[in-house]
Amino acid sequence: QVQLVESGGGVVQPGKSLRLSCAASGFTFSTFGVFWIRQAPGKGLEWVAVISFDGNNKYYGDSVKGRFTVSRDDSKNTLFLQMSSLRPEDTAVYYCAKGGTDSYFDSWGQGTLVTVSS
């Protein structure tokens, strides 16, 4: 079955950087687009980034554009999110999700918490 496991979260100071990882298994990783979605404490869901199946297309939500970079390593079935210039408002649980046959999110990881605080 599909499994997505995020890691790399933690407490980081404003202005610093952090890299999240998402290890995928149970499906042919290289044939699917994959997403990052976040959820601030007690709040709703916000799409962060997407990378196409071949890695050639990357798109970002307005709130993270220019600060976050999504990438993938198909040899390791792993998705990454490099986050820089972090702000307190970036504090959230970050989920990775597998794209379905269209751009809905058909499988989710358990999430990793990022806290941006001095």
Place this chain on the structure above:
Amino acid sequence: EIVMTQSPATLSVSPGERATLSCRASQSVSSKLAWYQQKPGQAPRLLIYGTSTRATGIPARFSGSGSGTEFTLTIDSLQSEDFAVYYCQQYNNWYTFGQGTKLEIK
């Protein structure tokens, strides 16, 4: 950006009854509408995509309908495990979510 608005914010329903959740888009999203269920401390789970197609393993008591800008998630014969927060999401023009409807036990 397409804004998704869900109503009501909280819905109180008794077990065994029907729940009807609404989602409105600020502009047409065609049929590119999904619904997710989220329980406390858990990741969201896909219920419905393409407005009305149930995801793998989702019980038949969950159904979706609508088109354009108005969508509905209906849950028949509510079970105890159905009480959760539900989000709609459009994927016609990038990806945006509604703010959620909390379905609670009456």
